Amino acid sequence: xAILKIDKLSKSFGGLMAVSNVSMSLEPGELVGLIGPNGxxxxxxxxxxxxxxxxxxxxITLYRDGREIKLQGKKPHNICKNGIAxxxxxxxxxxxxxxxxxVRIAMHKNVGYGFLSGIFHLPSYHKEEKMLTEKCxxxxxxxxxxxxxxxxxxxxxxxxxxxxxxARALATDPILLLLDEPAAGMNPAETSQLxxxxxxxxxxxxxxxxxxxxxxxxxxxxxxxxxxxxxxxAIAEGTPDEIRSDRRVIEAYLGxxxxxx
Amino acid sequence: MGRLxxxxxxxxxxxxxxxxxxxxxxxxTNIISDYLQVTLATICINIILAVSLNLITGIxxxxxxxxxGFMSIGAYMCALIxxxxxxxxxxxxxxxxxxxxxxxxGCVVGLPTLRLRGDYLAIATLGMAEIIRVxxxxxxxxxxxxxxxxxxxxxxxxxxxVFTAGTILVISNFIRSSHGRAxxxxxxxxxxxxxxxxxxxxxxxxxxxxxxxxxxxxxxxYATSFYFIEPGLFGFMKSIDVLVIVVLGGLxxxxxxxxxxxxxxxxxTLLQSFPEIRMVLYALLLIIIMLFRPQGLxxxxxxxLNVFGKLGDLFASRKRRV
Numbered sequence: 170x171a172i173l174k175i176d177k178l179s180k181s182f183g184g185l186m187a188v189s190n191v192s193m194s195l196e197p198g199e200l201v202g203l204i205g206p207n208g209x210x211x212x213x214x215x216x217x218x219x220x221x222x223x224x225x226x227x228x229i230t231l232y233r234d235g236r237e238i239k240l241q242g243k244k245p246h247n248i249c250k251n252g253i254a255x256x257x258x259x260x261x262x263x264x265x266x267x268x269x270x271x272v273r274i275a276m277h278k279n280v281g282y283g284f285l286s287g288i289f290h291l292p293s294y295h296k297e298e299k300m301l302t303e304k305c306x307x308x309x310x311x312x313x314x315x316x317x318x319x320x321x322x323x324x325x326x327x328x329x330x331x332x333x334x335x336a337r338a339l340a341t342d343p344i345l346l347l348l349d350e351p352a353a354g355m356n357p358a359e360t361s362q363l364x365x366x367x368x369x370x371x372x373x374x375x376x377x378x379x380x381x382x383x384x385x386x387x388x389x390x391x392x393x394x395x396x397x398x399x400x401x402x403a404i405a406e407g408t409p410d411e412i413r414s415d416r417r418v419i420e421a422y423l424g425x426x427x428x429x430x
Numbered sequence: 431m432g433r434l435x436x437x438x439x440x441x442x443x444x445x446x447x448x449x450x451x452x453x454x455x456x457x458x459t460n461i462i463s464d465y466l467q468v469t470l471a472t473i474c475i476n477i478i479l480a481v482s483l484n485l486i487t488g489i490x491x492x493x494x495x496x497x498x499g500f501m502s503i504g505a506y507m508c509a510l511i512x513x514x515x516x517x518x519x520x521x522x523x524x525x526x527x528x529x530x531x532x533x534x535x536g537c538v539v540g541l542p543t544l545r546l547r548g549d550y551l552a553i554a555t556l557g558m559a560e561i562i563r564v565x566x567x568x569x570x571x572x573x574x575x576x577x578x579x580x581x582x583x584x585x586x587x588x589x590x591x592v593f594t595a596g597t598i599l600v601i602s603n604f605i606r607s608s609h610g611r612a613x614x615x616x617x618x619x620x621x622x623x624x625x626x627x628x629x630x631x632x633x634x635x636x637x638x639x640x641x642x643x644x645x646x647x648x649x650x651x652y653a654t655s656f657y658f659i660e661p662g663l664f665g666f667m668k669s670i671d672v673l674v675i676v677v678l679g680g681l682x683x684x685x686x687x688x689x690x691x692x693x694x695x696x697x698x699t700l701l702q703s704f705p706e707i708r709m710v711l712y713a714l715l716l717i718i719i720m721l722f723r724p725q726g727l728x729x730x731x732x733x734x735l736n737v738f739g740k741l742g743d744l745f746a747s748r749k750r751r752v
């Protein structure tokens with residue numbers, strides 16, 4: 170039983186078909202890669218999945234607790250509440266806020282006290298805020314950011330900003346995590362560390378993960394299945410080995426590097 | 431005593447009571463004369479306006495030029511009620527009815543306009559304030575351009591203090607609540623906030639409505655402090671005056687807004703000895719401050735009561751050394 174089904178998804182910007190007729194399906198607990206040359210429409214797929222763009226046609230269905238949830242046309246915050254969280258290609262942290270506030274904001278949907286309790290700091294405010302802080306610290310602990318909780322997000326080194334963005338996405342308590350180029354700008358050592366981290370959080374948080382990545386060492390190592398996009402169309406799907414030897418993929422994207430690998 | 435001092439709520443309460451008592455004593459001993467009491471009222475009303483606009487513009491990042499519009503709704507509503515019920519309950523009813531009416535308009539106007547960003551929103555809110563002004567100018571019940579006069583004066587230092595301190599407390603509490611953080615996240619990055627499950631429209635409208643509510647209170651206090659209101663008092667320039675306080679104090683800093691409101695009132699009072707060049711000097715001072723502190727007096731930081739604690743420690747250690 171799939172957790173997410175994308176059926177004939179298309180998005181056009183004026184005359185340009187950024188994504189056309191893409192169908193995908195994710196099984197629970199899978200780690201799937203989405204690759205393709207620059208401008209192939211990978212991030213557009215993410216933006217469609219998270220509601221930042223509205224699809225021109227096609228359906229996106231999330232299966233959760235035995236229910237079918239249609240996601241197309243829903244607002245991003247609603248999609249997030251249904252259990253899809255994401256990171257961004259060009260890091261979008263709340264730069265001028267502290268590390269812990271970045272995570273706290275992502276936990277907002279689970280906050281139980283109301284507006285009045287918020288402005289008068291009634292007992293429920295203090296109780297919930299304390300619980301919230303504890304949960305944030307647990308999460309920051311996992312990413313080894315707990316000692317930097319009061320640091321501004323903009324002052325973190327690049328690698329830690331990427332980690333914080335993943336922590337923030339996890340704070341929304343997702344079942345499906347979308348990672349948009351998590352290893353961009355990282356050196357090989359950091360990338361291999363990140364690879365382990367991704368595998369580990371998948372187990373720990375019981376997640377299904379879809380990731381966009383250009384770093385083939387990461388993709389080939391951890392993805393169980395890979396979808397390849399080119400010019401907005403899905404040109405191939407399969408295990409890393411199958412993708413490596415797929416002629417169309419080699420032509421479109423991997424080129425010599427794949428043969429060497 | 432030491433342990434008492436550590437509890438933030440108690441510290442806050444002590445600071446509040448002290449500031450109330452000190453000013454009350456200055457008034458009783460006539461050090462703050464009747465004339466200065468007018469300035470005091472202006473300062474408090476400007477603080478409420480600036481702090482509430484800061485919630486909309488500095489905290490939530492929505493550039494609004496319509497604050498005088500909300501203020502005028504509070505002022506007229508309260509004046510109309512108080513003229514018919516010149517009693518303390520009537521005054522309180524007027525203040526809350528004025529605030530509620532302003533909040534209602536804020537919510538209704540906010541829902542469509544808050545889809546706009548930046549300068550577009552500024553123009554839309556500016557238009558809204560003008561519409562409100564023109565409505566008051568043409569209604570019979572508000573007595574048109576002649577305005578309402580003979581409004582009984584209820585506002586004294588006690589009420590000024592209650593409403594000003596109340597507004598500051600409630601708004602600074604709000605900012606430190608999860609709802610307030612949601613508003614801040616909208617300012618920081620709307621797309622990211624939305625993707626993290628924050629209903630950005632809801633929190634923009636919430637901040638706008640809450641800000642309008644407080645501006646309504648300020649308007650009601652204005653009407654019951656100065657006997658007389660007319661639509662011209664709540665024009666475009668009034669909104670700009672409030673915005674100047676907010677920017678000068680620092681976008682996002684509540685204590686900055688308070689500081690700037692006081693500072694500008696003091697400067698303006700001092701400059702009254704030079705009536706011919708008053709506005710020139712005032713403008714010049716603003717330019718100089720903005721040149722040297724473009725982020726505003728406080729930036730986005732807050733003065734906390736800990737500052738006094740630290741000063742106390744410093745003082746104590748000096749003494750010991752001596």
